[in-house]
Amino acid sequence: MLSESLQELLSAYVDGELSPTEYERVMSALRDSAIARDYVAGLRSMSKQLKALPTLQCPPQFTTKFLQERKQVQVKSRNRRYGMIAAIAASLFIGVGIWWYVNQPGPGTLPVLGNGNIAKNTIPQPTSPEQGPIIVPKPKFDLSSYASLAQEALAAGYDELDLWQERLSQSIAWLNQAEAIREGKFQANQSTLLTGPVKQSGNVFKTLEIPIPLFSTPADFKLSSLQERWSKKGLFVLDLSSKDTVKTLRRLIEAGQEAKVPLVVDDEVKQRLAKQLPAIFMVYLENVTEEQVAAWLKAFEKADYWPSSELRGDATCQSLLLYSLDAQGRTQVARSLGLAPEQWAQPVSTGAASKAVALSYYSYRLPTSLSEESRKAVAGLKGPMKDRLSLVVMVRAGK
Amino acid sequence: MSAAYPALNSEKTPSLSAHEQDNNRELSPDQGRPTDRSQEADEAHLLKAFQRGNVEAFGVLVHRYQDRLYTALTRFLDNKEDALDVLQDTFMSAFANAGNFKGNSRFYTWVYRIGMNHAIDLHRKKKPRATISIYQGDQPEYADPREDGGPHEEMIREEERQLIRKALQILSAEHRMVIVMKEIDDMRYEEIAEVLEVPVGTVRSRLHRARSELKLVIEKLQAEDE
Numbered sequence: 317m318l319s320e321s322l323q324e325l326l327s328a329y330v331d332g333e334l335s336p337t338e339y340e341r342v343m344s345a346l347r348d349s350a351i352a353r354d355y356v357a358g359l360r361s362m363s364k365q366l367k368a369l370p371t372l373q374c375p376p377q378f379t380t381k382f383l384q385e386r387k388q389v390q391v392k393s394r395n396r397r398y399g400m401i402a403a404i405a406a407s408l409f410i411g412v413g414i415w416w417y418v419n420q421p422g423p424g425t426l427p428v429l430g431n432g433n434i435a436k437n438t439i440p441q442p443t444s445p446e447q448g449p450i451i452v453p454k455p456k457f458d459l460s461s462y463a464s465l466a467q468e469a470l471a472a473g474y475d476e477l478d479l480w481q482e483r484l485s486q487s488i489a490w491l492n493q494a495e496a497i498r499e500g501k502f503q504a505n506q507s508t509l510l511t512g513p514v515k516q517s518g519n520v521f522k523t524l525e526i527p528i529p530l531f532s533t534p535a536d537f538k539l540s541s542l543q544e545r546w547s548k549k550g551l552f553v554l555d556l557s558s559k560d561t562v563k564t565l566r567r568l569i570e571a572g573q574e575a576k577v578p579l580v581v582d583d584e585v586k587q588r589l590a591k592q593l594p595a596i597f598m599v600y601l602e603n604v605t606e607e608q609v610a611a612w613l614k615a616f617e618k619a620d621y622w623p624s625s626e627l628r629g630d631a632t633c634q635s636l637l638l639y640s641l642d643a644q645g646r647t648q649v650a651r652s653l654g655l656a657p658e659q660w661a662q663p664v665s666t667g668a669a670s671k672a673v674a675l676s677y678y679s680y681r682l683p684t685s686l687s688e689e690s691r692k693a694v695a696g697l698k699g700p701m702k703d704r705l706s707l708v709v710m711v712r713a714g715k
Numbered sequence: 716m717s718a719a720y721p722a723l724n725s726e727k728t729p730s731l732s733a734h735e736q737d738n739n740r741e742l743s744p745d746q747g748r749p750t751d752r753s754q755e756a757d758e759a760h761l762l763k764a765f766q767r768g769n770v771e772a773f774g775v776l777v778h779r780y781q782d783r784l785y786t787a788l789t790r791f792l793d794n795k796e797d798a799l800d801v802l803q804d805t806f807m808s809a810f811a812n813a814g815n816f817k818g819n820s821r822f823y824t825w826v827y828r829i830g831m832n833h834a835i836d837l838h839r840k841k842k843p844r845a846t847i848s849i850y851q852g853d854q855p856e857y858a859d860p861r862e863d864g865g866p867h868e869e870m871i872r873e874e875e876r877q878l879i880r881k882a883l884q885i886l887s888a889e890h891r892m893v894i895v896m897k898e899i900d901d902m903r904y905e906e907i908a909e910v911l912e913v914p915v916g917t918v919r920s921r922l923h924r925a926r927s928e929l930k931l932v933i934e935k936l937q938a939e940d941e
Binding site: 323324327328331333358359362363365366367368369371372373374375378379380382383386387566570 | 783803839929
């Protein structure tokens with residue numbers, strides 16, 4: 317009987333991958349042991365069988381066809397970008413209209429908006445939680461600066477203009493939802509509103525945040541601790557940072573199937589999956605139990621089978637809010653929601669991916685408020701956004 | 716259909732420089748296997764040309780490696796159609812990301828890694844794994860007709876090929892991949908380690924385990940046949 321280590325050496329011997337010392341050891345074993353010689357013969361025979369499988373040839377014209385298709389795609393992509401700029405401009409005009417509408421003068425208090433670096437140019441930051449109402453000034457909307465920003469991004473090879481456009485549309489929908497809240501039509505368990513300022517009357521806003529404790533691994537995930545908050549807010553945001561959102565989403569879906577968790581994948585996600593477009597994805601879970609969600613996340617973790625270490629472990633739960641708030645902002649939000657500020661003591665989002673989301677979020681919501689620093693950061697987002705954007709999973713409160 | 720796509724050759728790649736065209740003509744029967752530094756330098760040259768906007772230069776690389784990668788993918792997936800889809804996706808990904816390719820590894824190793832990731836992706840999507848009886852691999856693949864022997868010997872060889880393909884599909888994806896890389900693609904341990912991004916020692920032990928598993932599977936299949 318050959319030892320495991322000797323078998324491994326014999327296997328490497330067949331491949332000609334031994335060091336001189338190992339080679340000497342193998343030669344000695346082969347001289348002394350018939351079993352070792354048989355083992356090598358068996359390996360060689362198996363290798364011969366495998367090598368006897370014929371080499372295959374691609375269909376004729378594979379390369380030429382591939383190149384032709386790539387060239388066509390390049391042309392289409394170029395045309396699409398021009399169309400996209402026009403679409404963004406159009407969306408922008410609509411957005412401006414709604415923005416101005418919801419910012420009509422009126423009494424009240426204002427919101428807490430975090431990430432002062434991005435928003436400070438337009439929105440005064442509270443000097444303290446007790447500062448009280450802050451009136452949102454009318455935005456100094458500069459269409460040309462936004463257009464030039466888009467141009468800069470385009471020139472820098474930024475290929476996500478369609479995503480920007482999508483976000484503009486979302487912002488409009490969001491503002492419409494703010495109206496729904498003001499009119500009392502908001503249903504917590506039906507809403508897709510995540511977080512942000514909600515209009516109460518006139519230009520009075522209140523920040524609606526969904527407080528969710530952090531967890532880092534599925535093992536830490538305790539749905540029960542969220543139930544009470546869910547019953548009030550109805551939503552849960554799980555922000556996964558991933559190098560490859562398309563693959564990560566597939567893994568989530570597969571894991572969902574394995575754990576028998578009903579996932580509702582919206583049309584946009586389906587389209588993006590089909591087109592292999594990395595982006596922010598929303599996946600909804602409905603009527604799930606704690607056990608199901610835990611099983612789902614565990615299956616997701618288990619499905620981390622990529623051979624490349626670049627992709628392995630690529631998805632990590634990074635934060636649970638769509639954007640980060642500074643300490644002051646968190647305190648303010650906590651107070652506005654009647655929560656203990658200690659619950660917000662730690663930053664909830666520190667990763668680059670979440671910051672990118674935050675940045676993008678602000679970039680469409682307050683397009684004129686981009687600071688120079690933020691502008692540079694946006695311009696720095698080049699090419700496929702694989703390692704820059706987060707996967708956002710929304711979990712709807714279940715039974 | 717195929718008439719719409721003229722064959723790639725030096726005459727059909729007018730945008731290639733004279734040097735690049737020479738490289739294109741140099742494709743040998745052993746194409747796709749970077750054997751020396753000159754070939755690596757040649758790849759770097761082609762990639763630079765592509766990064767400067769010469770799409771045809773990328774075509775030379777595709778042409779160089781397409782059959783080799785197609786064979787490996789087919790052996791891994793045991794389905795020619797799937798392998799072809801994955802091959803296209805692989806080169807599309809490589810095309811889209813070649814601008815970011817830093818040259819830290821060989822081009823083929825890089826493309827191979829992309830290809831295997833796509834293949835595993837597809838493999839996972841198709842869970843539960845297709846049963847052996849329905850895979851396309853059951854279709855005979857005719858080997859080199861120059862092999863000796865008459866129809867009877869060819870029938871025996873085909874049975875052996877069927878058996879080995881069947882056995883490969885029973886292996887775990889991890890083991891099958893390393894077997895394909897070593898035995899089908901004839902990669903060195905160092906290259907396999909580069910693709911899998913694991914130490915060479917890990918490749919050696921994994922390959923040993925894969926071979927042990929394959930041996931057992933073959934024995935089991937043979938016993939079932941008998």
